[in-house]
Amino acid sequence: MLKLYIFLCISVCASAVPKFFTNNLAKPCDREACKLPDCLCAATSPPNGLQPTNIPQFVLLTFDDALGIQNSHYYIDAFNGRNNPNKCPISTTYFISHEYTNYSTVNEFVSKGHEIASHSISHTANTDYWNNLSVNELNLEFVDHIKLISKFANIPESSIKGARVPFLQIPGDNYYQMIEDSTFVYDCSWPTQVYMNSGLFPYTLDYASIQDCPIGKCPLNSHPGVWVIPMVDWMDLSGTPCAMVDACQNVPTDTQQILNFMKTNFHRHYDSSRSPFGFYVHASWFSIKERFDAYKLFLDYLGEFDDVYMVSASMVIDWMKNPVSKEEYLTNAKCSSGNAGPCRVSKTCYLKKGEEERVMPVCTDVCPNVYPWVGNPLGN
Ligand SMILES: *[C@@H]1O[C@H](CO)[C@@H](O)[C@H](O)[C@H]1NC(C)=O
Ligand SMILES: *[C@@H]1O[C@H](CO)[C@@H](O)[C@H](O)[C@H]1NC(C)=O
Numbered sequence: 001m002l003k004l005y006i007f008l009c010i011s012v013c014a015s016a017v018p019k020f021f022t023n024n025l026a027k028p029c030d031r032e033a034c035k036l037p038d039c040l041c042a043a044t045s046p047p048n049g050l051q052p053t054n055i056p057q058f059v060l061l062t063f064d065d066a067l068g069i070q071n072s073h074y075y076i077d078a079f080n081g082r083n084n085p086n087k088c089p090i091s092t093t094y095f096i097s098h099e100y101t102n103y104s105t106v107n108e109f110v111s112k113g114h115e116i117a118s119h120s121i122s123h124t125a126n127t128d129y130w131n132n133l134s135v136n137e138l139n140l141e142f143v144d145h146i147k148l149i150s151k152f153a154n155i156p157e158s159s160i161k162g163a164r165v166p167f168l169q170i171p172g173d174n175y176y177q178m179i180e181d182s183t184f185v186y187d188c189s190w191p192t193q194v195y196m197n198s199g200l201f202p203y204t205l206d207y208a209s210i211q212d213c214p215i216g217k218c219p220l221n222s223h224p225g226v227w228v229i230p231m232v233d234w235m236d237l238s239g240t241p242c243a244m245v246d247a248c249q250n251v252p253t254d255t256q257q258i259l260n261f262m263k264t265n266f267h268r269h270y271d272s273s274r275s276p277f278g279f280y281v282h283a284s285w286f287s288i289k290e291r292f293d294a295y296k297l298f299l300d301y302l303g304e305f306d307d308v309y310m311v312s313a314s315m316v317i318d319w320m321k322n323p324v325s326k327e328e329y330l331t332n333a334k335c336s337s338g339n340a341g342p343c344r345v346s347k348t349c350y351l352k353k354g355e356e357e358r359v360m361p362v363c364t365d366v367c368p369n370v371y372p373w374v375g376n377p378l379g380n
């Protein structure tokens with residue numbers, strides 16, 4: 001609808017629409033003008049003319065929703081003690097929402113070199129809500145979330161660089177405008193089903209995207225410097241694409257077959273363009289033992305390659321901005337710094353959300369007065 005409106009306006013009534021509206025419309029990517037480190041056209045080949053077989057294959061292991069007692073044991077079990085070919089510990093990414101998150105665990109994970117990103121404060125369970133948010137409402141959900149996490153987990157605001165919209169219900173240009181105006185660097189909410197066999201690389205929104213829009217509203221305007229990490233879909237056994245692995249319907253139940261399913265999806269990237277391979281899942285998927293066993297065997301399998309790196313989303317963006325060959329990456333890459341402040345006491349706050357109690361472990365000396373929420377992220 002919006003697309004049609006804009007199209008009509010451009011062709012029929014260009015002079016009648018407000019200037020800011022038409023001026024912002026993203027144009028087809030200009031490869032001469034769009035240059036790294038701050039601009040990159042959407043493409044299915046590696047940046048700067050590098051050959052796929054000559055670049056590191058990045059693997060993005062991400063998890064959504066609360067980070068705490070419900071799931072941290074899986075992460076510790078699966079990731080502790082694993083290194084990349086350059087001897088750096090592997091680094092994973094957590095798109096956290098506020099409720100039930102243990103901020104002491106957040107601090108601990110950041111200090112180990114993992115990345116924390118925003119999945120909104122409220123994670124409201126209504127897809128229409130996300131679709132319709134204004135820029136200001138999006139600021140309250142995402143930008144304020146940076147302040148909330150930073151304060152209670154005692155990690156720098158600058159370490160929170162990414163966002164993912166609940167249910168992947170992208171609210172269109174408003175959302176990318178919020179990212180553009182903030183200190184966020186990237187979004188990782190936008191699936192692609194068209195660019196699976198030769199996976200799409202991360203790119204910036206200075207110019208028009210070439211990406212299909214299977215869920216939510218996609219942007220039409222230019223948002224200079226905003227990075228999109230496309231969620232290249234997996235394919236389940238019946239050939240149906242799925243953006244989150246736990247959304248794949250037809251998956252095997254036997255450990256060895258689940259492992260083969262993971263390998264097949266990985267090789268769709270490794271054997272073609274080597275765009276970052278995303279393993280996007282919720283920890284609840286691991287409640288079936290065979291899946292968690294297969295996941296760990298899959299990480300063992302990835303560990304056998306000398307050019308496969310399990311890194312956080314912002315480490316992928318760092319490479320995109322300054323792409324180097326796998327030989328150079330092996331020798332020059334920096335390990336994730338783990339820039340968390342101290343968490344002196346893990347203090348447990350007992351607060352009320354409406355009538356219900358919420359337990360909120362924090363790294364601050366004092367508890368917030370009220371339960372932090374949208375519009376009052378520090379709980380003053
Ligand atoms: C929160 O996490 C810390 C560190 O991981 C842990 O020591 C503490 O027991 C957790 N608190 C709750 C209430 O789960
Ligand atoms: C979202 O927008 C649609 C159409 O503009 C409207 O029908 C719907 O009521 C809105 N939903 C919410 C939760 O605001």
Ligand SMILES: [Zn+2]
Binds near residue numbers: 065119123166
């Ligand atoms: Zn979620």
